[in-house]
Amino acid sequence: MSTAVVPRYALVDHHGRAVTEQDFAGRYQLVFFGFTHCRIVCPAVLGKLSTVLDDLGPLAERIQPIYVSVDPERDTPEVMCAFLEESYPRFLGLTGSPEAAEAARSAFRVYAGRGADPEDPEGYAVPHTALTYLLDPGAAYLAHFPDVLTADEIAARIRELCSTPAP
Amino acid sequence: MTSTIGHPVAAGARGGTGLQAPELSDEQVGHIRHVDNLSRLPKGDWRNMAGPLPFQEDFSSYRYQLGYMSLAMALAHYHRLPAAPAVFQGQLDRLIQKMLDPAAWSYWRDTSTQGGYGPFVLPRLPSRTDPVAVDNIMYSAYLQVMTLMYTMLFDDRKYEQPGSLAFDMRPVLWGKDRHERFEYDQRSLNERIYWNMVENGYLGVACEPFCVFQICNQVPILGFRLHDHLYGGETAEEVTRGYVAAWERFGGNVNANGHFNSYVVQRNELQPKDILLDQDLAWTDGWLGMLMNMWRPELVRETYQTSIEKWLDRGDDGLISVRNLSRMPGSDELVEVGNLGEIGWLAAWASEMGDREVVDGLLGHADRYMNPQWENGGLHYPRRDDTYDEAGHFVAVPPIVGNATFSYARLNVADGLHTVFDRPWTDRERSRPALTGIGDSVDVRRAWYHEEARRLQLTVSPMHGVSDTSTELALSRVWGRGPWTLTVDGAVVAEGDDTTVVTTDGTTQLGRVDDELRLTLHVHGHRDIEMSWRAA
Numbered sequence: 001m002s003t004a005v006v007p008r009y010a011l012v013d014h015h016g017r018a019v020t021e022q023d024f025a026g027r028y029q030l031v032f033f034g035f036t037h038c039r040i041v042c043p044a045v046l047g048k049l050s051t052v053l054d055d056l057g058p059l060a061e062r063i064q065p066i067y068v069s070v071d072p073e074r075d076t077p078e079v080m081c082a083f084l085e086e087s088y089p090r091f092l093g094l095t096g097s098p099e100a101a102e103a104a105r106s107a108f109r110v111y112a113g114r115g116a117d118p119e120d121p122e123g124y125a126v127p128h129t130a131l132t133y134l135l136d137p138g139a140a141y142l143a144h145f146p147d148v149l150t151a152d153e154i155a156a157r158i159r160e161l162c163s164t165p166a167p
Numbered sequence: 168m169t170s171t172i173g174h175p176v177a178a179g180a181r182g183g184t185g186l187q188a189p190e191l192s193d194e195q196v197g198h199i200r201h202v203d204n205l206s207r208l209p210k211g212d213w214r215n216m217a218g219p220l221p222f223q224e225d226f227s228s229y230r231y232q233l234g235y236m237s238l239a240m241a242l243a244h245y246h247r248l249p250a251a252p253a254v255f256q257g258q259l260d261r262l263i264q265k266m267l268d269p270a271a272w273s274y275w276r277d278t279s280t281q282g283g284y285g286p287f288v289l290p291r292l293p294s295r296t297d298p299v300a301v302d303n304i305m306y307s308a309y310l311q312v313m314t315l316m317y318t319m320l321f322d323d324r325k326y327e328q329p330g331s332l333a334f335d336m337r338p339v340l341w342g343k344d345r346h347e348r349f350e351y352d353q354r355s356l357n358e359r360i361y362w363n364m365v366e367n368g369y370l371g372v373a374c375e376p377f378c379v380f381q382i383c384n385q386v387p388i389l390g391f392r393l394h395d396h397l398y399g400g401e402t403a404e405e406v407t408r409g410y411v412a413a414w415e416r417f418g419g420n421v422n423a424n425g426h427f428n429s430y431v432v433q434r435n436e437l438q439p440k441d442i443l444l445d446q447d448l449a450w451t452d453g454w455l456g457m458l459m460n461m462w463r464p465e466l467v468r469e470t471y472q473t474s475i476e477k478w479l480d481r482g483d484d485g486l487i488s489v490r491n492l493s494r495m496p497g498s499d500e501l502v503e504v505g506n507l508g509e510i511g512w513l514a515a516w517a518s519e520m521g522d523r524e525v526v527d528g529l530l531g532h533a534d535r536y537m538n539p540q541w542e543n544g545g546l547h548y549p550r551r552d553d554t555y556d557e558a559g560h561f562v563a564v565p566p567i568v569g570n571a572t573f574s575y576a577r578l579n580v581a582d583g584l585h586t587v588f589d590r591p592w593t594d595r596e597r598s599r600p601a602l603t604g605i606g607d608s609v610d611v612r613r614a615w616y617h618e619e620a621r622r623l624q625l626t627v628s629p630m631h632g633v634s635d636t637s638t639e640l641a642l643s644r645v646w647g648r649g650p651w652t653l654t655v656d657g658a659v660v661a662e663g664d665d666t667t668v669v670t671t672d673g674t675t676q677l678g679r680v681d682d683e684l685r686l687t688l689h690v691h692g693h694r695d696i697e698m699s700w701r702a703a
Contacts, residue, residue: 004362111368115416127416129365129409146405 005141007031007133009104011068014080014093021139028063028142028162029135033110035071035126036083039119041147045130046088051151052158053090059162060090067091070112071126072101108133134161188615188624190693191247196610197546197631198574199243199254202236204545205570206261210268218566219502219552223274225495226450226507227567230271234309234386235515235571237262241316243578245587250601250623251614253641256321263313263326272298272306272334279303281376285496287442289377290435296336297349299359304372307360308386314353315393319591326353357394360387361402369409370431380430381420382451384410385458389588392461396591407462417443420459420466425473427455449478449491453512457519457575461588471520478513479525480561486535487528488561489513492554505554505563511572521581533573536560544610544630548573600648600698603683604641608633609690621648622699627690635691641683648700653677655688656695 007029010020021029032049034042046067053060067084069075072095075083080093095101105112110129117125130147132154143161145154191199205215218227237259244255265271279295279302282288299307314326325331330350337346351359363372364387371384388410392403414420414428422428422445429444429451452474460467480488492504510529517525533539536556537548548569556562580586599616600623613626623645629636645651646665653661660675661668668679676687688694 004358109362109366111366113368127368127413129368131365146401148401148404148408 005109005133005144006107007135007139007141008107009068009094009100011094011096011100011104012077014077014084014095016077019094021135024064024066024135025139026137028137028158029066029133029139030063030158031066031068031108031133031135032131033068033070033105033108033112033128034130035069035128036075036079037071037117037120037123037125038128041128041130043087045132045147046091048151048154049132050088050090052155055151055155056158059159062162063158065091067093068104068108069093069095069101070105070110070128072096072098134158188613188617189247190613190626191611193631194546195243195247195577196612196628197541197544198577199240200610200630201542201545201547201570202240202262202574203254203258204543205236206258206265211270213270215547215549216566216570218550219506220495220498221501222277223271224278225498225502225565227565228271228274229268230266230306230309232567232571233262233266233271234313235567235575237309237313237316238584239571239575239578241320242575242580242583242587244320245592246580246583247578248611248614249596250599250616250625251605251611252321253602253605254611254614256317256323259313259317259320260323260325263310263317266310266313267332267334269334269336273336275303275306276336278375284375284378284432287432288437289432290437292376296334296347298334299351299356300349301363302373302376304360304363304387305374305380305383307356307372308383308390311353311356311360311390312386312393315357315390315397318353318397319393320597322594322597328352329355332356354394354398357390361391361406364406364409368413369406370413370433371410373433377433377435378430379433381414381428382454382458385455385461389458389461389584392588393591403462417441418445420463421470422447425470426477427451427459427470447474447477447491448493449489449509450493450507450512452478453509453514453516456516457512458584460519460582460585462585464582464585468520471516471522475513475517475522475525478509479528481528482532485528486532487525488532489529492561492563503552503554503563505561506552506565508565508568508572510561510563511568511576514576515572515579518576518579519582519584526576530573530577532561536562537564537569538562541631544608544632546631598644600642600644602640603643604639604685606636606638608636609638612693613695620699621702622697625696626693627688627696628693629690635689637687637689640686640688640696641680642686642698643683645684645698646679646682651698651700653684653686654695654697654699 007021013019032045075095080095084091084093112126112128114124114126117123132145134142136142216232240255240259275298276294276296281292329352332351334349371379373379374383391406395403424447426447429448432442434441456467478490480490489510492509494502494504494506514526514529540549548564550566551562551564554563602614602625608630609627610630611627616623650664652659660672661670661677663669
């Protein structure tokens with residue numbers, strides 16, 4: 001499965017720097033979309049992907065893990081920075097204007113809605129797709145991993161996909 | 168009776184003790200023959216399939232008839248006649264070709280523009296011709312499943328070829344330089360549907376824009392399962408997990424009354440919120456139940472227990488009709504109620520549940536009041552648009568019922584679709600001895616290979632309306648298995664091994680032609696042909 005996803009983004013990282021997918025050329029990118037208020041899906045996937053990166057050993061040095069917000073109105077760079085550096089320090093958070101975030105979501109064909117949050121009547125939840133994308137060193141789509149895969153399975157697939165030497 | 172393929176089927180079994188595969192009834196072979204007849208009609212000839220509602224909008228649209236006739240035949244091959252690809256391969260291929268006919272999909276150029284459904288006023292959209300690119304799961308998923316099922320059953324890879332699924336819009340009055348063409352194959356089609364599913368958060372892909380029905384989104388789940396089976400992956404598991412979670416946001420798949428939720432109208436520029444249609448509907452229960460049993464058998468069985476009786480109208484004579492008849496919103500001036508085919512969907516659901524009493528009651532009603540007809544050896548129930556006859560009996564027969572869903576109910580077995588979903592065929596099933604060629608005037612009543620007994624068991628008969636005929640049978644995958652014996656009606660007619668063929672009765676014509684053993688047979692009444700190999 002390939003041509004359906006053309007991964008392009010122009011966002012701001014959690015240090016406040018403007019970035020695009022081309023800024024990581026030469027490295028693989030492991031990209032996951034979510035939002036910092038997420039209580040179940042994001043913590044589970046980010047934890048699983050952190051385990052994957054630990055398991056990959058030196059190969060992980062060739063991979064840039066990226067967490068893209070589908071809730072840019074609440075996920076400012078500062079919020080992203082605090083969230084990730086405390087619990088998932090391998091990840092670089094990306095956010096931006098609602099339009100830029102929407103364009104990135106659409107490019108990756110990620111679903112994100114907005115609905116009531118029963119545990120936070122004043123706030124809202126953003127149900128979203130729990131796919132993890134792997135981009136090649138040229139920032140092109142290489143593969144995606146559904147939530148049903150275990151950390152071991154994802155690590156094995158990344159090893160296989162990254163077995164060719166980096167350009 | 169024991170069998171090595173599919174579920175054992177008690178109904179129709181004939182003969183004495185020991186291994187005896189079930190034999191199809193006159194009605195069952197009649198349904199198979201009717202679908203075969205329809206599949207052979209020339210391009211543009213949709214006789215017996217045209218319905219009263221124009222624009223291919225209702226449940227008797229050609230795409231649904233082709234889709235459910237295909238599923239019925241696939242179930243019949245898998246469960247009833249697994250050793251008879253000769254009966255089904257050409258037929259299922261021809262149905263796919265009909266599905267690619269513009270008459271089956273060109274409606275999308277109009278339907279894609281939306282405007283409203285029932286009480287909902289919906290945005291107008293630009294016209295789109297490509298029928299599988301976005302939305303329209305009510306067409307794309309059926310084509311997806313038809314092609315992947317064909318590959319699974321026959322290991323014929325023709326629909327893997329690039330451009331093998333092409334949509335050509337080339338009206339002659341557009342001139343020689345203007346046309347539209349969209350090319351896919353079964354893998355790129357599957358990919359397209361998958362990403363549409365992902366992009367919509369696994370709630371499902373819309374039929375007409377903004378309208379996501381549970382029913383039509385069961386079909387791609389079967390497609391993903393078959394694709395995973397053929398090419399690897401875990402798409403079906405991913406999608407079903409996401410699907411359950413997505414519908415939880417609307418209270419789940421079943422409403423408070425114990426009936427299936429029907430569909431969601433998704434938010435749009437004219438409607439700020441998603442709206443769930445949770446009305447109790449007989450057609451939704453029957454249609455969704457027959458499909459969803461594939462992957463949620465516990466929920467479907469529970470729903471069946473609590474809801475089926477609500478829709479059944481039981482007579483004192485054991486016959487069963489249906490209640491809660493409806494029609495497409497906005498079609499009041501065009502069709503009567505009952506046109507949505509409730510009786511067929513409920514019969515098909517009951518067949519999947521293995522509820523023989525309900526299946527027999529509904530089909531018994533059909534046989535008494537719905538004018539069953541034999542035509543060219545095929546059995547069908549001709550279209551009738553009235554809901555009730557003068558005596559008050561329910562008689563409405565939309566083409567989806569008369570051609571497809573009654574066939575489905577009569578040929579399916581308990582958990583039939585669930586079993587196909589759970590255990591698609593592999594090379595193991597596809598490499599067994601089988602009937603791969605037979606004359607047009609002969610019906611196949613039985614076709615099983617008993618693996619433990621090393622015996623291929625066939626029964627044939629003249630098609631309905633023909634008293635006697637002759638035919639050539641081609642048996643394949645029969646060499647390399649050691650010494651064998653061939654009997655006709657219990658009498659030995661030939662023996663041989665991997666290299667020799669010796670007739671023993673002096674009259675039977677048979678011989679090896681390439682990889683086939685060909686046998687010429689006079690057929691009068693039912694004739695049993697058995698080929699058995701000595702134990703290894």
